[in-house]
Amino acid sequence: MDCTYRVVGLNLFLAVNIVVIRKYSVDMAARCSSPEKLSVTYKAPEPVGEHFFAESFDRGTLDSWVQSKAKKQDIDEDIAKYDGKWAVEDMKDSKLPGDKGLVLKSRAKHHAISAQLLRPFIFDTKPLIVQYEVNFQQGIDCGGAYVKLLSQTADLNLDEFVDKTPYTIMFGPDKCGEDYKLHFIFRHKNPKTGEYEEKHAKKPDADLRTYYTDKKTHLYTLVVNPDNSFEVLVDQTVVNSGNLLTDMTPPVNPPAEIEDPDDHKPEDWDERPKIQDPDAVKPDDWDEDAPQQIPDEDAVKPDGWLDDEPEYTSDPDAVKPEDWDEDMDGEWEAPQVPNPLCETAPGCGTWQRPMIDNPNYKGKWKAPMIDNPNYQGMWKPRKIPNPAFFEDLHPFRMTPFNAVGLELWSMSSDIFFDNFFITNERHTAERWANDGWGLKKAAEGAAEPGLVKQMMSAADERPWLWAVYVLTVALPAVLLVLFCCSGKVSEAASRSPGSTRWSVLVKTNSVLLVSVAAEKGDLEDSPAEKGDEEEEEEEEEEEEQQRDGEEEDENATKEVRGQ
Numbered sequence: 001m002d003c004t005y006r007v008v009g010l011n012l013f014l015a016v017n018i019v020v021i022r023k024y025s026v027d028m029a030a031r032c033s034s035p036e037k038l039s040v041t042y043k044a045p046e047p048v049g050e051h052f053f054a055e056s057f058d059r060g061t062l063d064s065w066v067q068s069k070a071k072k073q074d075i076d077e078d079i080a081k082y083d084g085k086w087a088v089e090d091m092k093d094s095k096l097p098g099d100k101g102l103v104l105k106s107r108a109k110h111h112a113i114s115a116q117l118l119r120p121f122i123f124d125t126k127p128l129i130v131q132y133e134v135n136f137q138q139g140i141d142c143g144g145a146y147v148k149l150l151s152q153t154a155d156l157n158l159d160e161f162v163d164k165t166p167y168t169i170m171f172g173p174d175k176c177g178e179d180y181k182l183h184f185i186f187r188h189k190n191p192k193t194g195e196y197e198e199k200h201a202k203k204p205d206a207d208l209r210t211y212y213t214d215k216k217t218h219l220y221t222l223v224v225n226p227d228n229s230f231e232v233l234v235d236q237t238v239v240n241s242g243n244l245l246t247d248m249t250p251p252v253n254p255p256a257e258i259e260d261p262d263d264h265k266p267e268d269w270d271e272r273p274k275i276q277d278p279d280a281v282k283p284d285d286w287d288e289d290a291p292q293q294i295p296d297e298d299a300v301k302p303d304g305w306l307d308d309e310p311e312y313t314s315d316p317d318a319v320k321p322e323d324w325d326e327d328m329d330g331e332w333e334a335p336q337v338p339n340p341l342c343e344t345a346p347g348c349g350t351w352q353r354p355m356i357d358n359p360n361y362k363g364k365w366k367a368p369m370i371d372n373p374n375y376q377g378m379w380k381p382r383k384i385p386n387p388a389f390f391e392d393l394h395p396f397r398m399t400p401f402n403a404v405g406l407e408l409w410s411m412s413s414d415i416f417f418d419n420f421f422i423t424n425e426r427h428t429a430e431r432w433a434n435d436g437w438g439l440k441k442a443a444e445g446a447a448e449p450g451l452v453k454q455m456m457s458a459a460d461e462r463p464w465l466w467a468v469y470v471l472t473v474a475l476p477a478v479l480l481v482l483f484c485c486s487g488k489v490s491e492a493a494s495r496s497p498g499s500t501r502w503s504v505l506v507k508t509n510s511v512l513l514v515s516v517a518a519e520k521g522d523l524e525d526s527p528a529e530k531g532d533e534e535e536e537e538e539e540e541e542e543e544e545q546q547r548d549g550e551e552e553d554e555n556a557t558k559e560v561r562g563q
Contacts, residue, residue: 045435088103101135108409150403184240206234259383272375
């Protein structure tokens with residue numbers, strides 16, 4: 001009995017405290033989300049260390065950028081112009097007032113803009129690190145947000161920047177439909193012919209969908225090392241990596257041998273591994289004309305089959321339409337409906353035996369297959385040395401570049417770019433990222449509700465979660481009480497053979513949770529739940545009456561024994 005009282009007392013204690021906990025949670029959530037405590041002040045990142053390009057757009061102008069005045073070649077004049085609009089402005093839902101970026105403003109237009117580096121980047125003994133930020137403010141249906149590192153050439157003119165302008169590397173996100181891409185492409189120069197060929201990195205294994213749909217600012221980083229290794233990172237987490245020599249398509253180096261284009265398969269070359277046995281003879285009893293199915297001769301027409309009744313008959317209730325013109329529409333006939341006499345009969349019309357598989361069916365005879373004694377294998381042309389073979393063991397030594405550009409077409413507008421940075425020092429890139437993207441991340445995190453507030457919001461939307469929270473807190477304490485009370489049986493349990501400490505505890509907790517939720521006004525019983533509760537109350541009343549009856553019988557027995 002003492003154990004049960006302790007359990008009930010513990011649950012009542014928790015019931016009282018849930019109200020206090022909820023009020024305390026509201027106060028804590030309000031303090032944790034206070035803008036004064038978690039506000040983030042924007043400060044433009046300052047490049048420190050060796051770098052080739054740094055742009056935060058916080059001056060509010062595009063003075064150092066050149067918008068292309070060219071026209072795209074080989075397409076209609078109406079859409080050939082690079083007339084997409086660019087602007088420098090804050091993000092629409094900016095958490096950092098004063099933090100400006102480059103915004104692609106137009107949809108369904110060609111955009112091209114570029115800027116010169118402080119000095120050309122030459123691939124020598126230090127890595128290349130390129131990073132910038134992208135925010136798809138309106139989401140993205142079909143379009144790109146990748147950058148091009150424009151090759152250093154004598155005729156490079158940023159005013160004429162188009163899709164065919166030579167680039168050294170193309171890097172960044174791209175999406176159309178459900179195809180989510182994160183490009184890393186470099187143009188490799190063939191040392192024998194001098195021609196360039198695009199080499200594409202393998203597709204990342206990571207799921208990229210979130211970066212295009214969450215409308216948050218993401219940091220894209222490309223690292224290419226002198227040992228030919230590369231890494232692609234999003235938000236400073238590696239999502240793709242590999243080696244320029246082994247993980248690009250097509251491969252940097254061609255095969256040393258190729259198939260001889262002048263070699264041809266001999267006419268008598270036999271590639272058949274199996275042939276029909278030429279010595280096989282069709283058996284005399286093989287009947288090729290036997291049908292695959294035959295009528296079942298053992299079948300018997302069911303009793304009551306109506307041979308003279310059609311399966312369908314004219315609808316007796318049908319009436320010819322008043323506007324029916326027999327000269328135009330022909331002779332009117334009532335529509336056919338199922339014969340009502342057939343509904344109660346096994347069937348109507350001419351009875352036919354059902355078809356069954358013919359046990360004597362063999363089909364067309366074919367000679368069995370045997371191993372071909374003349375089989376020579378699958379023919380392949382012989383290998384010859386590849387006249388175009390070369391071996392470039394240092395593909396990292398790419399064409400130098402001296403400008404960065406965005407040449408894009410998009411069906412979505414308001415794509416936000418910020419904090420472009422090109423360097424050959426990892427620590428310099430990391431510092432720039434922390435001062436720029438890191439500040440944005442902190443501001444976005446400060447604007448998001450904390451754990452306490454998220455739990456409260458979830459419970460307000462789904463009131464039953466308050467019961468889960470109570471059970472989560474109560475369960476360890478209840479288990480402790482049960483452990484301490486092990487071996488003891490309450491007086492109520494001893495009077496009822498079907499009752500145990502656990503059933504008493506469960507009922508107590510159930511009543512507690514319902515009463516707490518009802519007090520908070522968060523729980524409304526459905527008709528089914530109310531019915532269940534009424535049934536439980538009736539069962540409890542019956543059990544109580546049964547116990548009272550048992551006590552009366554026991555008392556009567558004692559009186560009889562006393563006599």
